[in-house]
Amino acid sequence: MNYWPLLGILLVVLGFALRMNPMLVVTGSAIITGLLGGMDLVKVITTFGKAFNDNRIIAIVWIVLPVIGLLERYGLQQQAARVIRSIKAATVGRLLLLYMLVRQATAAMGLTTVAGQAQTVRPLVAPMALAAAEQQLGEVDEPTAEKVKAYSAATDNVGLFFGEDIFIAIGSIVLIQQTLATYGYNLSPLHLALWAIPSAVAAFLIHGTRLMLLDRKLKLGGK
Amino acid sequence: MITLQWLYALAGAMFAAFALLSVFDRSNPKRLGNAAFWGLMALSLLTGDFIGDFGNGLLVLGLAGLAGFGFLGRSHPATTSDEERAAFSVQLGNKLFLPALIIPAAALIGTLVYNYTPVGSLGWIEAKRETYVFLCLGALLALGTIYLWLRPPAVAPLQEGRRLIDAIGWAAVLPQMLAALGVLFAAAGVGTIIGDITGMVIPKGNIFATVLVFAFGMVLFTMVMGNAFAAFPVMAAAIGVPLLIQAYGGDPAVVGAVGMLAGFCGTLMTPMAANFNLVPAALLELKDQYGVVKAQIATALPLLAVNILILYFAAFR
Numbered sequence: 001m002n003y004w005p006l007l008g009i010l011l012v013v014l015g016f017a018l019r020m021n022p023m024l025v026v027t028g029s030a031i032i033t034g035l036l037g038g039m040d041l042v043k044v045i046t047t048f049g050k051a052f053n054d055n056r057i058i059a060i061v062w063i064v065l066p067v068i069g070l071l072e073r074y075g076l077q078q079q080a081a082r083v084i085r086s087i088k089a090a091t092v093g094r095l096l097l098l099y100m101l102v103r104q105a106t107a108a109m110g111l112t113t114v115a116g117q118a119q120t121v122r123p124l125v126a127p128m129a130l131a132a133a134e135q136q137l138g139e140v141d142e143p144t145a146e147k148v149k150a151y152s153a154a155t156d157n158v159g160l161f162f163g164e165d166i167f168i169a170i171g172s173i174v175l176i177q178q179t180l181a182t183y184g185y186n187l188s189p190l191h192l193a194l195w196a197i198p199s200a201v202a203a204f205l206i207h208g209t210r211l212m213l214l215d216r217k218l219k220l221g222g223k
Numbered sequence: 224m225i226t227l228q229w230l231y232a233l234a235g236a237m238f239a240a241f242a243l244l245s246v247f248d249r250s251n252p253k254r255l256g257n258a259a260f261w262g263l264m265a266l267s268l269l270t271g272d273f274i275g276d277f278g279n280g281l282l283v284l285g286l287a288g289l290a291g292f293g294f295l296g297r298s299h300p301a302t303t304s305d306e307e308r309a310a311f312s313v314q315l316g317n318k319l320f321l322p323a324l325i326i327p328a329a330a331l332i333g334t335l336v337y338n339y340t341p342v343g344s345l346g347w348i349e350a351k352r353e354t355y356v357f358l359c360l361g362a363l364l365a366l367g368t369i370y371l372w373l374r375p376p377a378v379a380p381l382q383e384g385r386r387l388i389d390a391i392g393w394a395a396v397l398p399q400m401l402a403a404l405g406v407l408f409a410a411a412g413v414g415t416i417i418g419d420i421t422g423m424v425i426p427k428g429n430i431f432a433t434v435l436v437f438a439f440g441m442v443l444f445t446m447v448m449g450n451a452f453a454a455f456p457v458m459a460a461a462i463g464v465p466l467l468i469q470a471y472g473g474d475p476a477v478v479g480a481v482g483m484l485a486g487f488c489g490t491l492m493t494p495m496a497a498n499f500n501l502v503p504a505a506l507l508e509l510k511d512q513y514g515v516v517k518a519q520i521a522t523a524l525p526l527l528a529v530n531i532l533i534l535y536f537a538a539f540r
Contacts, residue, residue, distance in 0.1 A: 001419065005411040009447050012404075016494050019512075022501070023393050024291030026400045027284065030407045037411025042277065044407070049280025051406035053271040058399045058498065059264065060230050060355055062388065063237060064326055067365045069383025071323055073303050074373060075312030079319045082312055111334065113354050114327040117503040123323060126507055146509055150518040153503035154491075157515070158522055160499075161487040165480065172452065176479040179456050183464045185475040195480035195537070202529040207522045 008033025061118055068123045080124050081131035090132045092148055093215035096155045097208050099125055103159030104200060108166035117156060126152040136218050144221070151214060155207065162203035165196035226349040228272075230359050235268030241385045244378075245298065253296030257389060260289045264396065283403065290393035298389040300382040315373075322365045322372075329361025330354055387506075394505040398498035401449045408448060417444055418461030425462070430471050434535045437462045441482055442489035442527060449495030451486030458482065473538035481534045488530065491523040492516060 008029045015025030027048075034044030068076075084090045106114050113119075129152045133140045140148070164170045173189050173196075180187060242262035248254045263286050271279060289295060303311070312319065337343040337353045348356050366380055388395060408414065421440040426432050437458060444454035463482055467473040490496045494516060504512045511517070 001416065002412070003416060005408070005413050006416060008408065008411070009413065012447070012495065021291045021393075022397055022494070022497070023287045023400060026397070026404050027287035027291070030404045033404075033411045033413065034407050037413075039411070045280030045284070046276040047280075047407055047410055048403050049278065049283055050276040051403035052283045052399055053267065053276070053279045054406075055399045055402040056231055056268060056271060057227060057355065058402065059268060059396075060234055060359070062395060063230075063234050063359050063362050065387045066237070066380035066384035067322065067326065067362050067369070069302075069387045070366070070369055070375060070380050071319060073308070073375065073379065073383050074315060074319060074369075075303075075308035075310070076319050076323060078305075078309050078312035079316065083317065106331075111331055111354070113358055114330050117499075117506055119326060121503060122506045124320075142510075146511065146514055147518070149507040149509060150504075150511075150514040153507060153515045154518040154522070156503075157491060157499045157519065161490060162484070162526075165484060165487075172455075172483050173480075175452055175455060176483055179459050180464070180475055180479050183459075183468075185464075185468070187476050187479065191476045192480045195477050196484060198533050198537070199481060199484040199526070199530055202533075203522070203526055206525050206529070210522055 002036075002038070004036040005033050007036055061113065061116065064119055068118065071123060076123055077127040080127040081134075084128045084131040085135055088135075090128075091136055091215045092129050092132045092151070092218060093211040093213075095129055095132050096125075096151060096211050099152075100155050100159040100204065100207060100211075103156060104163035104204060107160050107163030108200070110164075110167040110170060112160060112164050112170070115156065116160075117153060121152055121156050125156065133218060136215070137221070144218070147214075151211070155211070158203055158207045162196075162200045166193050166200055224347055224349060225356055227352055227355070230352075230355055231268045231271070233359055235265045237381070237384065238262075238268060239265035240381045241265075241388055244300070244381060244385055245389075248298050248300065250300075251296045251298040251389075253294060254298070256289055256294030257296060257298060260286060260295055260393070261388070263289070283400070286393075286396055287400070290396070295392055296389075297392075298385060300386045302383060302386060322368050325365040325368060326358065326361035329364055330358045333357030333360065390508060391502065391505045394497065394502050397501060401495055401497050405448050405450070405453045409453065414444075414453065414457040417447075418457045421458070422461045425466065430467075430539060431535055433462065433466050433471070434531060434538075437467060437478075437482060438485040438527065438531045438534060441486040442492075445486040445489030446493035446495060449490075449493060449497065451483055451490055454486050454489075455483055458486075467538065471539065474540075477534060477538035481530055481537070485527060485530045485534070488523045488527040491519040 011029040030048050031044055103115055126149050129148050133148045173192050176192055177189055238261045242258045245254050245258035263282055267282055334354045425436050440458045441454050445451045463478050467478050468475050494501055500516045504515050
């Protein structure tokens with residue numbers, strides 16, 4: 001067996017570890033992996049180009065940017081922060097916990113693109129979380145602001161990943177079903193989706209606990 | 224019928240406008256680099272199906288070169304100041320949320336109506352793509368609403384959009400690059416090799432050890448490829464089906480569903496899942512591009528442990 005293509009993986013890991021420009025790392029790794037896998041350069045470029053073209057749907061979400069940018073122009077983030085400041089009981093942890101619940105629930109209904117990093121986290125969730133942190137601490141220093149923003153993004157991901165598989169018509173459930181069907185195991189999507197529920201509950205409990213701990217940490221750090 | 228082509232055309236037109244506005248942006252010393260980069264994105268979206276696979280390949284190399292060798296700069300299109308924004312927020316209040324909510328509401332209601340009423344049976348939208356169509360429709364609707372309500376300068380949406388896309392920079396394109404890298408890995412046989420290697424390290428007859436190797440295989444492979452979808456067929460072929468299901472009699476539904484979710488724990492821990500882990504760092508203007516990954520690791524590891532236990536106890540109950 002030809003193990004040389006694994007060198008491509010090593011390049012990616014090394015490139016990311018050394019914080020080289022990811023666009024170069026990915027392209028370099030693609031070309032080298034392809035060549036080591038026995039393709040010629042033209043074939044590598046052709047395969048890479050076709051795959052890029054086949055995945056253009058990923059670029060569609062950027063269509064929301066003009067709307068988000070325009071609303072930011074009129075103070076959307078400031079308003080999100082003002083709302084949180086008016087709720088005296090608001091904390092970063094409670095706010096993100098609530099957001100995770102909504103994100104998991106909507107994802108479980110198959111509505112994965114309804115919320116997201118560009119659609120909701122940047123314009124609403126992150127500014128709200130920062131305002132809550134300000135309320136808890138008085139003043140938020142930069143490392144804390146970074147942490148609060150990172151947790152906002154992380155909460156969106158956890159909610160999405162461990163909600164979407166409860167929906168029967170999501171890509172990953174279809175993939176599991178198709179893969180196992182080729183071996184003669186014909187499972188209904190509903191049966192598979194059912195087994196996504198225990199992990200969804202665990203995800204909510206584990207990440208939720210961390211959010212509550214974050215609140216406590218903010219409280220201790222603020223004194 | 225509304226197909227993905229329509230959406231590509233819409234997004235392509237937007238990127239073309241970003242490119243054009245970049246050319247004339249004297250505030251950005253690297254404006255031609257930005258123009259070329261977003262111009263290539265526009266070209267890909269508008270003409271990707273006509274320039275051939277090799278043409279697309281050259282286009283991708285162009286994008287990588289521009290981004291990788293520092294030809295992209297940060298633009299500063301005219302926008303409102305923080306003070307003006309604060310004043311606007313006091314003046315406009317919670318009504319500001321309404322246009323923002325039009326997008327998710329349109330995606331939500333559109334999808335539900337399309338799937339559960341006779342509206343969808345006419346088949347006027349490409350199958351399985353209706354949420355994307357309604358998302359774009361929602362964006363246009365929101366844009367129209369803001370125009371009627373606040374009457375911004377005509378070019379403001381594009382300039383504000385350009386402000387955001389330049390803040391994100393090449394990270395906006397990276398997820399698509401990584402998806403393409405995954406295809407190349409698969410074509411070069413990386414999947415089969417990893418399946419082979421993990422298959423070799425399993426102690427015979429020990430169910431728990433096999434579950435462990437299966438789950439960790441999903442995690443590691445997912446971290447390398449950036450998504451669990453590439454890992455699942457390989458790990459299922461190497462361990463899941465022949466050992467866990469066939470040799471030890473595990474429940475296929477549990478092995479499939481929870482195996483995939485173990486992979487998702489890997490997605491939380493890798494920069495290769497750029498659209499989830501690196502793009503938000505750029506969107507939120509974090510100093511540390513790995514900040515989001517770092518915030519997720521302490522959730523991912525205990526969750527992985529729980530998934531392994533669910534896999535072991537539920538599949539072999």
